[in-house]
Amino acid sequence: MSDSATWTHEGFEMVVGLEVHVELATETKLFSGSPNRFGDDPNTNIDPVSLGLPGALPVLNRQAVELAMRIGLALNCTVQSCTFARKNYFYPDMPKAYQISQYDRPLNIDGHLEIADGIVIGVERAHLEEDTGKSTHIGGSGRIHGSEGSLIDFNRAGVPLVEIVSRPDIRTPEQARQYVNELRAILVEIGASDARMEEGSMRVDANVSVRRPGEEFGTRCEIKNVNSVRSLGRAIDYEARRQVALISDGEVIQQETRHWDEGDGRTYTLRTKEDADDYRYFPDPDLVPLDPGDEWINTVRSQLPMLPAARRARLAEVTGQAVDSEAIATVVERRQDDYVVAVAEIGGGAERVLVHVKEAFSEQGSEPSVPAADLAALVTMEVGGELTSTQTKTLLGDLVEQGGGDPKAMAAARGFEAMDTSELDGFVDDAIAADPDAWAKFCAGDGKAMGALVGHVMKASRGQADGKAVTAILNSRKG
């Protein structure tokens, strides 16, 4: 069935393009001064523009444009002079009965995003538009049809969005997940959005079609209501199989919008092409064309931080680990890679630093509470054989608890002195005497029996013995 590299079903491949909407982390709305804030009481962040009152006029938010430019530049897009258009349709939570969006001249075009294994997904465009209000339907099914009434919160109306439209370059559910995860990491890194799917600040729609490899694209269906990265994989897998089954039965795929039902694990028809709105796009006469100009574009470009892919590559190089390893991915995702690099520069062993940060700092932010120099000193002791890995972990726990400290003093306080060989020999003698069966098995070549002997030594030494040294003594005794 499916892994990252392949997805085929009865000789068909899937062709998927994603439309990702992200709410920008601006102070205020796209065209008015109301706060852009999630979670406030309903209808408190509103104004005549947000409500579409007669006579109100939009004024473009500079910060929103700048964040949208950051997104475009981070996705390798061309940033160009652009215009705003009206997308006309009636819906109660759409105050003006049109959405101000971008149509034939979007801000960002022709970019790309690289996912694992060097696969490049094209980005057709990333344009600015405003969000709608939010409807809550009371009674009935919870959908607008059949409900007893609807409440509308206009706090979200006019919140700036960037819609990022990929090219239909995705061929497997795993690629779709990787694309969204990577995109989210970039958006967070550049400060454009908190990109939380569960809060709706990042929303993903999938255009799915199937074809036999090499054939023309098939008819696509748009899948909505995908609320997590995991659902995205499930939804497009389901949808592609549905389409293959229809074609195999000799039927024709109808272009339509479909709703993913997480509980049922399937998609349902939301509206067919015949029911689709004619949006009657035309240039918004209330706004003037926006030309960012080279100077602004270059300034924004120069201020872009290091992106996640570059961070992973740097960390892999510093630590000598594979760029696609879990530790690299986790630490970069937590944005603790700067810290790892800083510790490694001071000293110690970069590989061990990575392991400790990944394991001990899962609850910590991008700037862990342990000073880099302290962790470097600790790891230097570990790598130099002064501490066992168990002792190192214990001391790291102490460092976290105390927000730093001198590892040498802390090791002394805990009595973590390195044992000399004669002391260890004594513990080994005791272990063999205590468990002659295990010793016999070990000598007969049963490697598992060694664990019991080492356990005795550890217990007797209250964990202070170095496991590696104990193993070496046992092996030498066996002869």
Added chain:
Amino acid sequence: MSTFQSARSIAASVSTGESSAVDVVSQHLARIEEREEEVHAFNLVLHDEALQSAERVDERIAAGEQVGPLAGVPIALKDNLCTRGIPTTCSSNILDGWRPPYDATVVSRLADAGAVFVGKTNLDEFAMGSSTENSAFGPTRNPLDTSRVPGGSSGGSAAAVAAGFSAMSLGSDTGGSIRQPAALCGVVGVKPTYGAVSRLGLIAFASSLDQIGPFTHDVADAALLLECMAGHDPGDSTSIPKPFPSLSESLDRGVAGLRIGRIVDLPSGADADVVASVDRAFEVLADAGAEIIDVTIPAFTYGLTAYYLIAPAEASSNLARYDGVRFGSRVEAADTNSMYMATRGEGFGPEVKRRIMLGTYALSAGYYDAFYGKALKVRRLMAQDFATAYESVDALVTPASPSVAFPFGSKTSDPLAMYLCDSYTIPSNLIGHPAMSVPFGAGENDLPVGVQVLAPAMGEPTMFAVAAELERSAGGNHV
């Protein structure tokens, strides 16, 4: 020719304490009392509010404050200009009960200049019409002959000045809605350069064409009022970010040395009396030292067609917000779509519905290029033709309206005949240039004729110089 006191002389005498604002406003309210039932210029007379504002003006003057260039001047506002807490209806049932939570920028600016608002004037519903017969609240009558229309759509504002109900008034001009009623009522009416006056708080008909402008007894008052309200407003993205030129010096400049164009391929259809008045205007200007030059503007004749695609297209989108969800009237129905249809079906009058349908059609998939797209090309062509003409002339002179005031009902059954009223005024809106109507000569039943003066963008100083010259030669300058 009206015989009422000019705004300049009112402001001068109020400012010096020679007369009180309360007395001035009371005189105007008395005239309203006397004739408003017959004329029906107003949707709402602000009787008490006006007297209170006047009292405040008098108090400030008594306290030695500088009140401003419009101190105590009674002004009427077209009822599509938002006034905080005061009903603003657009002469439509669909805005029933709505009170804007804010003032239009022009309203605040005039209030800051000391103006006193005496009422909200009648208009063709949403400014769509040329006779004020399309008002949901009944027509306004021409004060000069109450069996005839005042023109439109700003018929109430034109009538208010002509009847002496206010010393000045504000209208809006999308295709001639200030200049045509000014011509029919024998007053001065100006459509400024697009972007010279903020549209914030003007309830939109067609946003790329709408401009607010003055109605006054004479040219000098129009210059004064325009200077008070023009100038950049950051709340309107289409507002010109430059200072508006001073007009007062232009009034006595004369026309010596100016090159004034006669458009030889102007669309025919003007009444003989109107043509004769315009011919006489050219003679007068030539006598005063202007050079009269024949020019051609081939695209002029396509203006009407292009306008009746662009204006309805924008209107269909601008008026979509009247959906019964957030403000104005709502007709309850079983579901949301039925509620929309019932609300809009009952709330809008027939001309508004006709234009919404025209505009929706012009923007529809498959028709956009043939209609809206082509109209935009005509608009560009029009701009080029005017630019070419302005290489050889400084201003142009044409009729403002093809006829003098016409009897009620004479064009209501034939929308095209009504649309032709705007043949000479529409091109200035399409290209954003200023134009004004100044009373000059008379036609049938001694009713006034308006001569239109046109100038390039921000060419108001030249335009006012020409208009002032015509006014002087017609003997119409006020004290």
